[in-house]
Amino acid sequence: MNAPDADDRHRWYGEGFEEWSRGGFTACLGSVFRRVSENGAALRVRVSVGHCNAHGCAHGGFLATLADVALAQGIACRLSRDARIVTVNLDVTYLRCVSMGSVVETRAECLHAGTRVMTVRGELCVGGEPHVIARGLFARIA
Template identity: 40%
Template sequence: MADDVPPGFALIETSAFIQHLGGLYRHPETGVFGMRTLPEHANAHLNVHGGFLATLVDVAVSRGTRLTLGDGSMVSTVTMTLNHLEPVPMGSWVEARPSLDRAGSRTVFTSCEVSVGELLVARATAVLARHRPKS
């Protein structure tokens, strides 16, 4: 399946759960995360299940935030809102573009756009708890 990953994206190490879903890729220059949708990600309407997109967003904003902060902070999701704008057909390459909107000492506010090609399929916001490394 690695042969149908767009150029520049590399498989990243992540949890066994994400590996079970097919693996998460990241473009190191753009910071965009991507996953290929598979038949097991389908909902009853044979489009991508919303839970799959929520998982992609959750991991993308968490991993993207940790990389952007760059101080060794860990983060955990406090709340996330995901607005589905368009159905995602099976077999699509789905990209998540996370943004760190504001970082406080204990709370981080993020947003994320999810697209298939040029089509915006979802928008999300998430609040993350920030756990700084012990000195």
């Protein structure tokens, strides 16, 4: 499984997710879907062979990138469209292997939103169970 198939897409659209891309480095994540709600933004991606290490698990770098993007999206959707944020610090803890073919869904919670610095906590879940937890510090640059 290299990408969400037609059934995934149909089901995910029905759950409020839309295909989303920011371009640049985040393109390495593959097909990403995003749902924005009053609670922030959630991302969903299916792990493909290109995301995996030699053990058949999602590579830590892929998961860290997904966590970084998910945490940033968790707060960016609450800011003005012209606001720009960058990651100052990212702490990632890997709890379980995320196997190829798994659907990963992110959750993010803003713990502190100052005028310049924001702290966010998040999870990357498979089947509703956290497999990765992350905490990020973001700075507003514009």
